[in-house]
Structures are given as structure tokens and as C-alpha cells.
Amino acid sequence: MLKTLERMLRWSTGLMAAMALFTIMWLTLVDVTGRRFFSHSVPGGLEITEILMVIVIFGAMPMVSWRSEHVVFDSLDAFLPDWVRDIQGRLVNLVCAVAFGFLAYLMSTRADRFAEYGDTTVYLQLSIAPVAWMMAFFLALTALVHLLFVFVSVPVPSPHHPPPADLEGGTP
Numbered sequence: 001m002l003k004t005l006e007r008m009l010r011w012s013t014g015l016m017a018a019m020a021l022f023t024i025m026w027l028t029l030v031d032v033t034g035r036r037f038f039s040h041s042v043p044g045g046l047e048i049t050e051i052l053m054v055i056v057i058f059g060a061m062p063m064v065s066w067r068s069e070h071v072v073f074d075s076l077d078a079f080l081p082d083w084v085r086d087i088q089g090r091l092v093n094l095v096c097a098v099a100f101g102f103l104a105y106l107m108s109t110r111a112d113r114f115a116e117y118g119d120t121t122v123y124l125q126l127s128i129a130p131v132a133w134m135m136a137f138f139l140a141l142t143a144l145v146h147l148l149f150v151f152v153s154v155p156v157p158s159p160h161h162p163p164p165a166d167l168e169g170g171t172p
Helices: 002-038 045-066 082-117 129-151
Strands: none
Touching: 002 045, 002 129, 045 129, 082 129
16 A cells, blocks of 8 residues: 555656656756847746746655655664654654644645735736645645654655664664
8 A cells, every 4th residue: 555655646746846847947948048049038937937846845745755855863863772763753753744734724724815815926927826725735745644654654764764673674
């Protein structure tokens, strides 16, 4: 089941973030070339880049959490017994799940406000509400990933934090 979830995350959020980053690359190339040789930049290029950056950053968060590739403070981990590291990992995932869930709630209320007021970008007049809803969705998905790891051991351990020896094939 975890392999299927990882595959779904990789092909949804991971692919979306990768495509957005690829689009930013091409948009930057076209924008710089247009400015350099034709004295014209891409109309609304900055706004498009900002929206694509939201997709890159927030779209990658569920995969970063799934793979435990986030910043880790592990100075004391070598001195802790396996059972303490297991409890610590589950508590950290619980705190992260609550924090990301709360941020998703806040972003969804902000998206409602953007939709209610009809907020748009300055140049292209694109609605901001769908972008905020997408941010809320990715935050909620990241919260669900962390909530899953409260109950199930992390399938891809961080190189900085190896799994406890008593869990699924882990070695100390």
C-alpha cells in the first residue's frame, strides 16, 4: 500500500512540481531572450513565474515529507536508544501533521476571502483564489502524509536519521 501511495504522490505532486519548474526555465529563457534581442519581455512573466513557484514549492512538500528529505537536527540521535528515536519520530510527525493541517485551514480561509473579494493579479488579472486553494490542498496533503507516519514507520528513511532496528528491515 505504501508503494502505491508513493507512486501516486510521485506521479501527481512530483510531476506537477517538475513540470512547473521546467515551465519556469523556458519562461525565463524566452523572457531574457526577448528582452535582450527584441527589447520586449513576456507580458505578465513575473506573475506567471510567481504562480509557478507556488506550484513548485507547495507541490514538492508532500514528496519531501514522504521521503524525509526535510531539514533534520540529529546531533543527539546517535546517543538515543532505538525506542526513543521511534517515539521521537512519531511525535515529530504528529506535530508536523497538526502544523500543516492548521496552515491548510488558514490558507483555505484566505482563499475564501480572495474569492469573496475577487482579488486578482495586477497585470494579467488572474484570480488569486485558485492558487490559494491549491496551496491549501498541498498543505493538507502534506499534513496527511505526516499523520500517516504517526501510525506507520517512514518508508524511505532519511540518510541523517536511520530507522530503528526493530522496524521493517531497519538496522542500527
